[in-house]
Amino acid sequence: AKRDGRDTYAIFDPSMYRSVLEEAQQRTEMERALEEQQFRVLYQPVVDMASQRVVGAEALVRWQHPVRGLLGPYEFIAGAEASGLIVPLGRWVLREACAQLAQWQRENAGAADLKMNVNLSARQFQYAGLVEDVTAAIADAGIASAALTLEITESMLMQDIDNAIETLHALRRLGVHLAIDDFGTGYSSLSYLKQLPVDVIKIDKSFVDQVETDSGDVALVDAVVGLGQALNMRTVAEGVETDGQWMTLRRIGCDQAQGYLFGRPGEASQVSRMLQAATDT
Ligand code: C2E
Ligand code: CA
Ligand code: CA
Ligand code: CA
Numbered sequence: 358a359k360r361d362g363r364d365t366y367a368i369f370d371p372s373m374y375r376s377v378l379e380e381a382q383q384r385t386e387m388e389r390a391l392e393e394q395q396f397r398v399l400y401q402p403v404v405d406m407a408s409q410r411v412v413g414a415e416a417l418v419r420w421q422h423p424v425r426g427l428l429g430p431y432e433f434i435a436g437a438e439a440s441g442l443i444v445p446l447g448r449w450v451l452r453e454a455c456a457q458l459a460q461w462q463r464e465n466a467g468a469a470d471l472k473m474n475v476n477l478s479a480r481q482f483q484y485a486g487l488v489e490d491v492t493a494a495i496a497d498a499g500i501a502s503a504a505l506t507l508e509i510t511e512s513m514l515m516q517d518i519d520n521a522i523e524t525l526h527a528l529r530r531l532g533v534h535l536a537i538d539d540f541g542t543g544y545s546s547l548s549y550l551k552q553l554p555v556d557v558i559k560i561d562k563s564f565v566d567q568v569e570t571d572s573g574d575v576a577l578v579d580a581v582v583g584l585g586q587a588l589n590m591r592t593v594a595e596g597v598e599t600d601g602q603w604m605t606l607r608r609i610g611c612d613q614a615q616g617y618l619f620g621r622p623g624e625a626s627q628v629s630r631m632l633q634a635a636t637d638t
Pocket of ligand 4: 539561562595
């Protein structure tokens with residue numbers, strides 16, 4: 358069941374009914390924004406359940422719009438997807454995130470195993486130059502390919518499952534890791550999961566929200582964690598906001614978590630501070 362209204366945004370996006378002219382205008386505006394470096398990447402820490410230490414971060418894009426202020430992805434990703442600008446924008450995010458990871462690894466003792474997660478959009482995932490872009494981003498940043506995890510959603514996989522599996526294998530051959538994002542909100546059949554060369558299952562926030570009080574959500578998260586263990590996939594809970602959720606998820610056996618409890622998406626320095634705090638203790 359789709360309970361996270363924001364995840365269904367794209368389907369009901371009124372911008373889909375915008376005129377061709379408006380779409381062209383937004384593309385031009387976003388192209389200029391990309392040139393003028395109005396986009397920014399924020400990083401949300403990913404924390405290991407057992408050690409309670411930061412083990413990585415997820416890159417989340419923002420648009421510092423000169424007139425409209427700081428825009429979140431729900432305000433421009435759908436438009437970028439429609440116009441195709443998501444391909445160069447996504448490439449920029451990927452390169453920026455890989456470079457940031459290299460910097461964290463250089464500057465922080467004990468951060469050698471730190472990981473970076475980057476979201477891919479549907480169009481980016483279908484783009485023929487994706488593998489080349491990822492290869493170049495890793496090489497130019499000088500990071501290990503296994504330090505990069507690309508996040509894709511179930512619905513992206515289901516659009517053309519055979520092609521999708523081929524792309525996943527090509528990415529996997531590079532050595533990057535793959536995560537299924539927003540797991541549980543799409544329509545994929547479970548039987549697909551074991552065919553997918555995926556390393557990580559990200560449990561959607563909508564299942565985490567009531568995990569303290571709703572026995573149905575406990576059962577669901579428990580089942581997903583069990584599935585992950587059986588298929589040798591790591592499970593990461595997203596949207597963890599309270600100690601109660603954290604403790605429940607830990608009891609269930611979830612491997613890692615992200616959420617406002619540990620840190621909102623923020624400047625790279627937030628992650629640096631967490632890394633330093635961990636080595637200081
Ligand atoms: P997502 O991949 O599911 O990312 C998690 C979203 O949940 C982020 O929203 C994050 O800020 C938010 N979040 C994390 N922890 C909490 C929490 O404890 N409570 C609450 N209420 N929210 C939390 P954000 O940054 O607005 O991003 C929204 C979506 O936009 C992402 O969902 C992802 O699908 C997409 N997105 C973000 N950056 C990129 C990007 O660079 N490329 C592409 N293609 N999509 C992106
Ligand atoms: Ca994500
Ligand atoms: Ca997610
Ligand atoms: Ca989500």
